[in-house]
Amino acid sequence: MYNNIILDRLRVDKLPTMWCPGCGHGIILAALLKSIDKMGWEKENTVVVSGIGCAGRVPGYIDACTLHTTHGRALGFATGIKFAHPELNVIAVMGDGDASAIGGNHLIHAARRNIDITAIVFNNDIYGMTGGQKSPTTPHGYNSTTSQYGNAEIPFDLCKLVEGAGATFVAREIQSNHINLEKIILKALQKKGFSFVEAFSVCPTSFGRRNKLTSDATKNIDWVKSMSVTKAQAEKRTPEELEGKIITGVFVDIERPEFIESYLKYDLSGANCEK
Amino acid sequence: MTTKYEALTGAEAAALAMKQINPDVVAVYPITPQTPIVMKFSEYVANGEVDTEMVRVESEHSAMSATVGAAGAGARAMTATAANGLALMWEIVYIAASTRLPIVMGLVNRALSGPINIHCDHSDSMGARDSGWIQIYSENAQEVYDNYFMALRIAEHKDVLLPVMVCQDGFITSHSVENVLPLEDAQVKKFIGKKNFKGLLTSEKPYTIGPLDLQDYYMEHKMQQHDAMKHVIPVIEKIQKEYAETFDRKYEIIEEYRTDDADMVIVGMSSVMGTVKDVIDMMREEGIKVGAVKPRLFRPFPAEKIKNVLSKFKAIIILDRSDSFGSFPPLYGEILASFFAAEKKPYIKSFIHGLGGRDTNVEMIKEVISELQKLRDTGESNFTIDYLGVR
Numbered sequence: 001m002y003n004n005i006i007l008d009r010l011r012v013d014k015l016p017t018m019w020c021p022g023c024g025h026g027i028i029l030a031a032l033l034k035s036i037d038k039m040g041w042e043k044e045n046t047v048v049v050s051g052i053g054c055a056g057r058v059p060g061y062i063d064a065c066t067l068h069t070t071h072g073r074a075l076g077f078a079t080g081i082k083f084a085h086p087e088l089n090v091i092a093v094m095g096d097g098d099a100s101a102i103g104g105n106h107l108i109h110a111a112r113r114n115i116d117i118t119a120i121v122f123n124n125d126i127y128g129m130t131g132g133q134k135s136p137t138t139p140h141g142y143n144s145t146t147s148q149y150g151n152a153e154i155p156f157d158l159c160k161l162v163e164g165a166g167a168t169f170v171a172r173e174i175q176s177n178h179i180n181l182e183k184i185i186l187k188a189l190q191k192k193g194f195s196f197v198e199a200f201s202v203c204p205t206s207f208g209r210r211n212k213l214t215s216d217a218t219k220n221i222d223w224v225k226s227m228s229v230t231k232a233q234a235e236k237r238t239p240e241e242l243e244g245k246i247i248t249g250v251f252v253d254i255e256r257p258e259f260i261e262s263y264l265k266y267d268l269s270g271a272n273c274e275k
Numbered sequence: 276m277t278t279k280y281e282a283l284t285g286a287e288a289a290a291l292a293m294k295q296i297n298p299d300v301v302a303v304y305p306i307t308p309q310t311p312i313v314m315k316f317s318e319y320v321a322n323g324e325v326d327t328e329m330v331r332v333e334s335e336h337s338a339m340s341a342t343v344g345a346a347g348a349g350a351r352a353m354t355a356t357a358a359n360g361l362a363l364m365w366e367i368v369y370i371a372a373s374t375r376l377p378i379v380m381g382l383v384n385r386a387l388s389g390p391i392n393i394h395c396d397h398s399d400s401m402g403a404r405d406s407g408w409i410q411i412y413s414e415n416a417q418e419v420y421d422n423y424f425m426a427l428r429i430a431e432h433k434d435v436l437l438p439v440m441v442c443q444d445g446f447i448t449s450h451s452v453e454n455v456l457p458l459e460d461a462q463v464k465k466f467i468g469k470k471n472f473k474g475l476l477t478s479e480k481p482y483t484i485g486p487l488d489l490q491d492y493y494m495e496h497k498m499q500q501h502d503a504m505k506h507v508i509p510v511i512e513k514i515q516k517e518y519a520e521t522f523d524r525k526y527e528i529i530e531e532y533r534t535d536d537a538d539m540v541i542v543g544m545s546s547v548m549g550t551v552k553d554v555i556d557m558m559r560e561e562g563i564k565v566g567a568v569k570p571r572l573f574r575p576f577p578a579e580k581i582k583n584v585l586s587k588f589k590a591i592i593i594l595d596r597s598d599s600f601g602s603f604p605p606l607y608g609e610i611l612a613s614f615f616a617a618e619k620k621p622y623i624k625s626f627i628h629g630l631g632g633r634d635t636n637v638e639m640i641k642e643v644i645s646e647l648q649k650l651r652d653t654g655e656s657n658f659t660i661d662y663l664g665v666r
Binding site: 052068070071072097101102104127129130131133134136145146147148149153 | 303304305306307310311313314317318321322331333334335359363388391
């Protein structure tokens with residue numbers, strides 16, 4: 001049944017995808033499509049916006065209103081779309097470098113405003129499409145084509161970043177835990193406000209091969225699994241034990257005034273402002 | 276001198292040149308098709324083969340900002356980018372030039388979106404033609420390699436002090452392997468010499484870079500940039516001559532190919548001129564007297580030189596790898612302007628070719644030559660602009 005749901009929401013003439021064998025992005029895409037289907041959203045009122053990179057290719061495959069924009073700017077374009085047509089369901093799909101390096105400013109400001117957009121970061125720890133340069137989420141000490149003997153930098157905890165900036169829904173899940181990933185994306189889509197899902201993908205080609213995980217997808221998936229710890233498990237562990245681990249779960253699920261509603265109340269009905 | 280060829284891509288040739296220059300600071304962000312330059316350079320840094328501090332920044336805007344900061348503090352600072360990366364750098368690209376910082380940037384020419392396209396054309400660098408940077412265009416990997424050293428000398432020359440873009444064609448040059456004859460490290464070191472640019476922040480007196488400059492002095496500063504550009508051509512000639520004498524590699528601002536007895540020529544820049552030269556050889560076998568003219572410098576535009584070279588011919592066709600929508604394609608427009616005051620003018624026609632990596636092949640160049648013959652004989656298509664190889 002699921003296969004039909006997925007195929008119905010894909011542009012099948014664009015398949016196969018350009019993603020490498022073993023890439024985790026297809027599984028995240030499937031989870032997203034199933035969640036959109038559960039929401040009952042029509043193709044005509046579902047908008048998927050992306051930036052540049054491997055995740056940036058998602059809008060080409062989804063049969064809905066989609067927009068492939070420039071590097072890091074998915075949320076900027078998505079904000080414009082949501083403002084022009086608040087009734088549309090807007091999803092921004094980004095890669096880790098896309099969302100947190102070149103587009104980091106848009107990410108924190110979209111979260112701060114609490115605009116009703118769902119942002120999904122396909123985090124594979126690397127700039128995959130350009131050939132495996134380190135990104136702001138490449139783990140400390142790991143190799144890339146621009147950190148040949150190990151990354152000296154400390155990566156972002158994207159969930160903490162977005163939580164700090166004010167998002168009303170923040171969650172992380174690994175791609176191999178796909179049933180839970182789907183549930184989390186569904187919750188994010190349901191949220192009225194800025195919702196953020198960091199979906200942990202794998203990149204055997206650009207990350208795995210350079211980090212002794214080879215280009216074998218299962219080894220990469222197993223590595224991500226071995227690094228992941230649920231929020232409940234994490235509470236029982238010390239900070240040292242959690243060093244470098246991928247903590248999964250829902251971190252924020254709160255209510256705060258949504259930006260467009262506030263905007264309409266304050267900027268367009270100034271007389272009604274509470275002084 | 277080294278006599279051993281190495282098989283290098285244009286990107287690797289650029290990285291090798293950067294390694295031999297051994298800059299103090301390199302700040303970069305990945306973008307196709309520039310990335311192989313910085314990946315290779317990053318390897319040199321990781322292996323301790325250079326003394327460079329390499330900053331992997333979070334966007335091209337930051338890459339150019341860090342490069343300007345480093346150069347302002349007196350470092351030899353370099354970066355590299357392409358297309359949308361250059362576009363994102365935009366405001367600092369202008370600031371680098373107006374602050375008179377001798378930065379050398381590798382630009383791997385790629386179509387500037389949209390729709391998104393990662394392949395070669397010159398729409399990125401042509402957009403920056405009024406930014407105040409010197410622009411040098413390279414035909415092949417060897418030229419890329421040699422241009423880097425000359426570019427550094429030009430940028431740091433006391434009469435110039437302007438940033439330089441060393442352009443090469445994305446994928447066509449950057450990713451194709453060719454034979455490159457490198458120089459030895461010591462030869463490069465001797466040729467480029469010690470940096471004679473102290474930096475604005477490291478003078479004896481505390482200094483401010485980039486303060487507000489309004490109606491009182493802004494125009495005087497702009498005129499200084501204008502004047503600096505006037506010094507560039509004589510400086511390049513001098514440096515090219517020195518390069519030829521030192522390494523037996525002769526480069527001209529405007530390269531002529533089989534023009535001695537030609538009455539018509541194709542004018543173009545970068546990799547397409549390799550194909551053009553091959554087709555000219557074929558046509559010569561058939562007795563067609565056609566030649567080629569390749570400007571290597573686009574900013575400053577060598578107007579007087581190009582007029583002198585081109586006025587020898589009856590007909591010229593100019594190949595532009597970018598459009599200027601609603602106006603003349605960049606190279607064509609510059610050449611038209613160069614001829615305005617000339618008494619003797621050839622028939623002149625423009626072709627826009629190779630946008631977004633569309634291959635400009637032998638058949639297309641043959642078509643250009645047959646158009647060139649018609650133009651020479653009838654003058655009918657004089658001053659027309661057409662697209663080459665579109666459906």
